[in-house]
Amino acid sequence: MHRDRSTATTARLRGWVLAAFADVGLPAGARPFVLEELATSREPHLVAAAARATRGASHPDDDLADALVDALERTHERDDTVTFEALAPTWPTRSPTTATTELLDALLAMEPTPPTALPGLRAVLTRHGRPSPARHHIARAIRDLEARQPATPHCCSPAPEPPENADDSADAVFARSVDLSLGLEDQHGAKLTVGDLLREPLTLVAFFYTRCPNPEKCSATITKLARIESILGPGIGIAAVTYDPGYDTAPRLRAYGEARGIQFGPSTRLVRCPHDHDDLARTFGLRVGYNGSVVNRHAIELHLVAADGRIIETWARIPWDPTTVAATARRYLTPEDHTATTT
């Protein structure tokens, strides 16, 4: 659906679908996509759509409330007027809204209100220094929430339902194995195979591209990989593969990694797959779309891969924490034989 469409068109289509979940209900399998947009999107249209989508959730919970509040904070200086009036709206529109409005309306729609919502909103309000329509709106939302009488004591939120047949499920990734023979080129122009890249018992493999306009995605991913590198030390490889092998040549990979603190070495590389990128994308199940040769959208994704190519663990869509990922990677290394745990 996204192939050969601009990033903005892709966002419009995606937003249209997400917003529809408010009416038809939010299935568990769609929840990661909603959380992804709330956590990482810089496009007010998508943030607004994801906020609307949460209104279709059968049970409000702290995770959704926290995601809405975090998105409200990030939207502060980047809001825009959006509309869901039509798939391809014209302007002026009859039904304008903003990301801030949708986020607040989504929070107000949660019954019962998750306990983290009010403290989160108050914290956002204190950071909105200037009088503004948004600040006024947040203050009003706080008053509305404070005035509510809770129907039942809210001790905990029900656990989100597990995803059904979502491609992010653990079963799906355990079944995947990477082709070790695929050819790569690293940040110094050295030719190697995927098998060479996976020289350590385990390797963390992230995906990125240097022309990514969202600093909370690719730039943050590489910066965090550098952080993991300093936490882990030797024994677990660090690799990042570009989504954009035609453009991200060795000098660009090198400059990008160095600028973000990557210390290159035999087990720490940024690579491109210049000839077999489609095969690589298939085996990793990459969450990326293209407009011609340019990426039009992608998720955050990080995989823990064994030396034999098996994908052991995947972190997808939501920003990951370097310390948590490093701890997870270490747990898979057994001290007795330094081989990855088999399932």
Added chain:
Amino acid sequence: MSPSTGRQSGARELVRIIVDPDAKARPRTEAIEAATTIATTRPTLMDALLRTVTDRTSPVTVRRAALRALQVNRFRTSAFAPFQPRYFESLRAIATDTDEELRASALETLAANGDEYGQRLLVEGLRDSTVALVDPAHAVGMLGADIHGQDFTLLRELARSQDKTTRRSALRVLAADTGSVALFRKIARDKNEDRVARATSAVALQALAPRTFKKVAEEVALDERDHPEIRATLLNALAHDVNVKPSARLREQLPALDAAPAQVRAAAKLVADREAER
């Protein structure tokens, strides 16, 4: 009267003049200019500017002044943030305005910000000239501000346009497309091609495919039958390229370029000097 009250009454008066439909254009534009430096500190002034820019009953000179004032204030990012949603809503409303300057200015800002509506209008205009809001070269240039907003198939068609300006504009924007390397190689090597198109293609090739660029640049630089300015342009590019080293063949031939036209000689000397520094 306290200074604060004085400032408030000053702002009130400015608002009154700006939105007065019976006032002449000149006092209204003067009021807008006076309001520009304080607008983000006075929501009523920002509101007046935003209303005026979309008010088609106001004189176009007043509306253009209001738009300029908003654009200036947008540089005050934090102070402008609360007004940003309405600002973009206003730009979309005037993107199809009857006044060419207003719609071009709106479209330029929208396209540069990756706005889906602005980009859609520009692409529709490129596909169907009867609905074009700005001329094709201008539209292509505006779309070029966002590499993620391109229709590369359309751009490759425009790169074959008979209109030189449109063609050159399309080639500049295609420099983001690794799928156009073969096109750039062909144009850069072709002596019968428009020289600006050749230079644009060479620059694009240098960014997209440095090794291919090196081969083409050396071939053209050493071709005595090719245009001196193109030969010099490519030699200069080679001299300044940190990623590729001139081939042994080029290095051997550099002394022979002493007999070439002056600009080629000068560029060859740059290459030689750089090699000497290695």
